[in-house]
Amino acid sequence: MSDRRSPDENWENDYSRRREQWVHEKFLYGGDLDDFFPETSPSWIECGYKISDLKRAFDGAKTMRMALDNLVKLGDHLADVADNKEDQGMLNSAHEYYHRASLCYFRASWGLLNADDPDKQDWHGKGLDVFEKVVELNPTYEMERVEIELPFHEETLPAVFHRCGDEPAPTVLHVPGMDMVKEENTNPRNNRLVARGMNVLTIDGPGQGEARLRGICADTLERYQKAGSAAIDWLVDRPEVDEDRIGVWGISMGSYWAPRIVYEDDRVAALACYMGSWYSKDMIFEQAQPFFKKRFMYMAGFEDEAAFDEHVRDMTLHGLEDGINAPTFIAHGEYDELQSREQARRFYEKLPGPKRLQLYENEFHGIGRATVDVRCDIADWFEQIWQEGIDDDYAEAVLIPDYPTTSEIPSAGFDFLDTENYTDSG
DSSP states (O other): OOOOOOTTOOGGGGOTTGGGHHHHHHHHHHSOGGGTSTTOHHHHHHHTOOHHHHHHHHTTOSSHHHHHHHHHHHHHHHHHHHHHHHHTTOHHHHHHHHHHHHHHHHHHHHTOOOTTOHHHHHHHHHHHHHHHHHHHHOSSSEEEEEEEOOSSOSSOEEEEEEEOSOSSEEEEEEEOOTTOOHHHHSOTTSOHHHHTTOEEEEEOOTTSHHHHHTTOOOOSTTHHHHHHHHHHHHHHTSTTEEEEEEEEEEETTHHHHHHHHHHHOTTOOEEEEESOOOSOOHIIIIISOHHHHHHHHHHHTOOOHHHHHHHHTTOSOTTTGGGOOSOEEEEEETTOSSSOHHHHHHHHHHOOSSEEEEEETTOOTTOGGGHHHHHHHHHHHHHHHHHHOOOTTOEEEEEEOSTTSOOOOOSTTOTTSBOOOGGGOO
16 A cells, blocks of 8 residues: 655654644643643752743643744743853853753753654754753752763763762662653752762663664663663763662653663662552553653654554563562652552562652652652662661551641552651651
């Protein structure tokens, strides 16, 4: 059969959920970014976004493309202000404006799902250019853009190394989520890990950000964990890194990839998972907003949806849990719309090593209202393990109340959660 597509059509025209796009746009027209990522604005702010920038980009937008264009215009303005601040010697302010500009450009690039799209290349390139200034002018600690050799691809894996200044120091490999890039979630203006004496290596893994633009896709089940192990190879060769104290922190889809890195590489001494995605991907790809599935098809390099669906069936940690034996911290929202609390319980119960589950009452996937608490607790988890160690039989599951109240889940099977007041928990 001949291909009857017109020249401006591509694989997205065959996407099964394309008819839901009008609902997607309607939500944007009548709401804001939180309509796509429920109550997640506080998490964006923790990454360094300013609520005023997000409102300027999204509040007046009538379509997603309009919001993306708004982000680029805002990024251009912020970059101009940053240049002027730098010319005047106001380097701290310049750093902040460059950081804001980079986030606007990267968030705009996120919305385009064609690596060859000239706008995507231009916008992401602008983000990388201004982020060079973020690295150069960071007033609190040294940063370095690095390249990591891969065993499966001719291109190198791009990463950002945040150095705490001590040698050798414990180090955390940060694994971003499906909708994130390496420059985004490790906020250089509020880096809790560096503040606690840890280095951080944040990667664009296969399918993410700059790596995807280089053709590095998440097209096999083992691809990301192999990349993570290569990143650990890079770390152990650095004098700044204590090779016996390397942790991995995954967020959102990174909470699926991070345990796979632990499964792959026994040099990992601690693990943290924020917003789970461990088992079936039906909720995220078939029930949630249609953009998620289309985005991961782009990340994995699939244009055939049926082949992608077959691939996704095996994207699970089922059967791998016994090999994930590093001390593990799990933070999960009670009403996570992408991975159920039952799946969080299953992951926790299947892990053989030291573990802690914190289930956050009334929270969704982003655990937005408690995001500061989660990020502090993850940093404290690593610090505690590096400084004090942890008992081999440690296992604790805690319901974190929608404070300042205490509560419990009125559902059979969840009485295994300790309902102690969070402020008294260890």
